[in-house]
Amino acid sequence: MVIGIIERYETVKEKEPFFFERYFLTKYFKDIFEELNVILFPIMSGKNIEEIAQMCDGLIVTGSENDVHPQYYGEKICKKTNFKIDEYAESAKIMKIFIEQRKPILGICAGIQEINVFFGGSLYQNIENHNLKEKKHKIRIEKDSFLADVCDEPEILVNSFHHQAIKQVAQDFKITAISEDGIVEAIEKDNILAVQWHPEQMRDINFFQVFLKKYLR
Numbered sequence: 001m002v003i004g005i006i007e008r009y010e011t012v013k014e015k016e017p018f019f020f021e022r023y024f025l026t027k028y029f030k031d032i033f034e035e036l037n038v039i040l041f042p043i044m045s046g047k048n049i050e051e052i053a054q055m056c057d058g059l060i061v062t063g064s065e066n067d068v069h070p071q072y073y074g075e076k077i078c079k080k081t082n083f084k085i086d087e088y089a090e091s092a093k094i095m096k097i098f099i100e101q102r103k104p105i106l107g108i109c110a111g112i113q114e115i116n117v118f119f120g121g122s123l124y125q126n127i128e129n130h131n132l133k134e135k136k137h138k139i140r141i142e143k144d145s146f147l148a149d150v151c152d153e154p155e156i157l158v159n160s161f162h163h164q165a166i167k168q169v170a171q172d173f174k175i176t177a178i179s180e181d182g183i184v185e186a187i188e189k190d191n192i193l194a195v196q197w198h199p200e201q202m203r204d205i206n207f208f209q210v211f212l213k214k215y216l217r
Contacts, residue, residue: 001037001216004056004098005029006091006111007044010065025062028200032208046093057216059098061091061194063110067164073122080126080163092118099192104215107194109162112187115194119170130183132160139185139197145176146193147186150210158185158197165196191215 007023023044033040041056043049053059064087070077077083091114098105107115113123130137136157141147143154166184169175177186177195185196193215199207 001212002039002041002056003033003058003060004041004043004052004094005060006062006094007042008062008064026200028198028203029060032200032203032205035205036208036212038212043094044090046090049094049097053094053097053101053103056098056103058104058106059094061095061105061107061111061114063108063112063114064088064091065110067110067125068113068117068123070123070125072117073120073168075122075125078125082163088114088117102191104191104211105193106211107192108200109196109198110164112184112194112196113162113164113166115192116166116170116173116187119173119189121166121170121173122168124165124167126163127165127183129181130160130165130179131163134159136160137179139177139179141186142174142176145174145186146188146210146214147176147195149214150207158195158199159201160197162196 007025010022025042043052066084066087067082068088069083069086095118136159138155139158140155141151169187173187173189175184176188179185187194
């Protein structure tokens with residue numbers, strides 16, 4: 001099995017200027033998918049994506065440190081929106097082809113925001129108290145959902161590393177998890193699933209096992 005995964009773009013401050021910009025994946029993904037015996041296919045461009053999508057069984061949308069420009073959901077940019085370059089445009093090209101080929105898609109953290117915007121939803125450009133670093137917060141899981149298959153409890157603790165969140169949910173998507181303060185934490189539609197937290201950083205291999213079993217095996 002091969003899963004395409006969009007690499008994250010970031011700018012870094014190095015002593016040498018040659019590596020100021022880079023695309024990367026975290027070791028968390030490597031460790032989890034090695035254990036699951038699944039090949040990850042890193043993607044950092046929308047070019048030749050038709051051929052890449054044909055080789056892949058599904059897609060993971062990881063998002064970027066760059067927020068989606070609010071022009072994509074009909075708003076003006078605010079001061080706290082972190083926008084430097086348009087990474088969303090590349091993600092949208094990639095998602096479009098995988099959707100056309102009816103491949104399952106998993107969005108993680110900023111990935112849920114990109115998926116929601118792609119399907120016509122909008123975002124809060126800045127929210128407080130959700131970039132918690134090492135702390136976790138509680139979310140409530142809806143019955144009859146993917147997450148209900150993953151978790152034995154109706155409420156779980158998840159990490160939180162974001163300052164934007166879903167505002168208007170895209171049409172036909174079901175909200176399947178919500179935080180105590182009302183922030184959308186998960187959405188589902190057909191073979192598309194997206195969550196606001198980082199299950200890979202939590203080393204939640206069961207989350208990915210259930211995703212593969214439900215959508216790919």
